[in-house]
Amino acid sequence: MSAKLNALNSDSYIDVSQYRDQHFKGNRYEQEKLLKQSNTLYVGNLSFYTTEEQVHELFSKSGDVKRIVIGLDKVKKTACGFCFVEYYVRSGAENAMRFINGTRLDDRIIRTDWDAGFKEGRQYGRGKSGGQVRDEYRQDYDPARGGYGKLAQQHRPTEARNTF
């Protein structure tokens, strides 16, 4: 008699997004399965200066955090604005998706998304210049993410230097 109503079970914040890791080793089905069981979140739009400590403090509010891996520029080996947060249990990650996604960390609105699980090598940006792909092509000026996008920087050499 404990009937559930589908119409009431809306939990849209924990739905999987459209993004799929193109470097994932395995087929689409395997990736979906891992995403649905995952305890790990990708966190994006971080400032380059956001520390592991800050991430830990915020994301611990939704559950016990097992591990944080800060994303690094492949060349410079410095933080490049994303990270992975792994929880001990999935409910921690779900609550982060419901309540932390879309709120601020270090004054920036951050975005969380399900991740199939951290593997060595995935902590590096995949942009040509070493950072994240999004920082290759963006046109705007973001002082917390290296100023102008890499491509835009090539067209404005003097202005880029003035940023610091």
Next chain:
Amino acid sequence: MSRRRHSDENDGGQAHKRRRTSEPIEIEDRLESLICRVGEKSTSSLESNLEGLAGVLEADLPNYKNKILRILCAVARLLPEKLTVYTTLVGLLNARNYNFGGEFVEAMIRQLKETLKNNLYNEAVYLVRFLSDLVNCHVIAAPSMVAMFENFVSVTQEEDVPQVRSDWFVYVVLSCLPWVGKELYEKKDVEMDRLLSQIEGYLKGRVKTHVPMLQVWTAEKPHPQEEYLDCLWAQIQKLKKDRWQERHILRPYIAFDSVLCEALQHNLPPFTPPGHMPDAQYPMPRVVFRMFDYTDAPEGPVMPGSHSVERFVIEENLHCIIQTHWKERKTCAAQLLSYPGKNKIPLNYHIVELAQATEMLYMRLDTMNTTCIDRLINWFSHHLSNFQFRWSWDDWSDCLAVDLDKPKPKFVKEVLEKCMRLSYHQRIVDIVPPTFSALIPAEPIFVYKYADESSSSLPGYPVSITVGNAIKNRASNEEILTILKEVPNPNQEDDDDEGESFNPLKIDVFLQTLLHLAAKSFSHSFSALGKFHEILKNLTDTDEGKLHILKVVYEAWKNHPQMIAVLVDKMVRTQVVDCAAVANWLFSQDMAHEFTRLFIWEILHSTIRKMDKHVQKIQQELEEAKDKLEKQQHKRDMDKASEDEEGQLEEQIERLQEKVESAQSEQKNLFLVIFQRFIMLLTEHLVRCETGSVDISTPWYKNCIERLQQIFLMHHVTIQQYMGTLENLLFTAELDHHILAVYQQFCALQL
């Protein structure tokens, strides 16, 4: 998605067949959706939507009666904030189809029995309330509802049952009266008066030991913190005085009165409340949290007084909305803000007027319960971090005029510390006025004992250099242990190599050096702890070793409580220290000066939770092994397979059984340590005050006694298991009555 596929495929006869089998599922979803959405924002009026829906459902009854029954029963249970919308719908259906009305009532009674059997008391309240509102819709005859209430109230006559049991039955009856009081009094006033007087008698005799433990504030002004049943009784009394005139509840059935009054009513079958079972978990009593009264909402609609029944109804509905929509924060917010009837009440104050609330809570910090202050600290710092830490700190400059250990400056200090964790030290310096500098947290830097030449006189200095170099050069664990053998032992005079006796300096040198090298980030430190796990286990073989390693971690990172917490967490999880060691360390004399800081309690509660999860995990492994054995045994009966596997499983179960017992023993010991330490500290304080003829109520005392309460409240489920031991060993009659009172308050929560 599968439905779309079916209707797209078009291979002649097959598609036809497929379409027929997929239809009922579509219709069921459609019915569910229609029913769930009625009452939401619409271009048509609620009345016409209900009328329309009743027509649709009536037409579907011949084919989908059971589905409709199931859905309606579910919304009664799961959408209590739309109670009257659905009772009206049922009323309309009953008017069109008497048999359906009867079947619905029967289904509801079955559902009520189920929920009570499964300890789902909050849902059961909604079901009874639904039934009572069906009286207003002419579905249920008033006398039979009164009879059910009489049966509920007769539970108060039962002997030897927990007070929380009879409390619940009384609560259910009272909480239905805002909806149905008027109708019941019109039909059966003599019986209702008798009922209320029975309830009054019961309430007068209730034990209320639990109340002080649950109150947010220890002061009665400006708002008394009332016990929930007392408050509800006062509200019902007032409602009765107002001749049951209740103007807040949305009652769609009034518009349909001409149709509904033609309907035949059903009698509720006689309902005997299920008897008390020992494993029943009745809801715990609570204290009504009130912050605002009519003086706080000066403009706009007047806020209903605390004893007006409107207050009760509004709070119930808002609570239900949050309960239903908590996973969807945007929907939840929208629902709260579009609360029907919001124009008649200062809705924002009912939900909460943020800045004003913060201000009011700050002003009343002196008498606020410590646990509540914790929550305020966490909420407020998190809130600030989303709004660039903008706050009018100067408004709170009164906190600078008192001792730093008083609640207000303490609160601000803890808030700034949490704000720093979400940003960085310089940011905090920048956001507060210079007058607040005493409250700014320390810069979270490592304190390296063996930093430079100035520490060269320290006994551990030479080895710290050697160890540091060894670590940097990736020496093996054996090599490092050999180096550490050179550390003199301050505990021993002669050089006896009698095995691994406790050498505090060894731990100090190794850990200080290691943590210093790994100080850059959490990950670096975790990596270090992992890499040298073997050495750490070696050094912390004894209880003294475990205690000392915690001491060293604190000394090195005392400016960075967040780091201390994560390091302790890692060390517990990797079994370098055990939970009891953490408890002993936190209560030790060395940590006495930090005892009232928030991070201490965060570490303690986190440790208790880890112990809890550990026990649960092994218990689950045991259950799984037992299930496997059962399945295996069935298989054996069927095909005489290997007895070997069964034997293996039985062995595994035996091992797991031992593991569970050992874990539970460790858990019990942890609580014994914690409670014992509390008792020692509190007794010492009380005795000292008594002999010095000093008032016991210092800020430290208030903090300590409330922390003790917090242990009970936050871990009540686990602690219940060990009540016998606690009562026999610790909370005996010889204990000072101030301390014993806390234990008695806790016991009163489930009595």
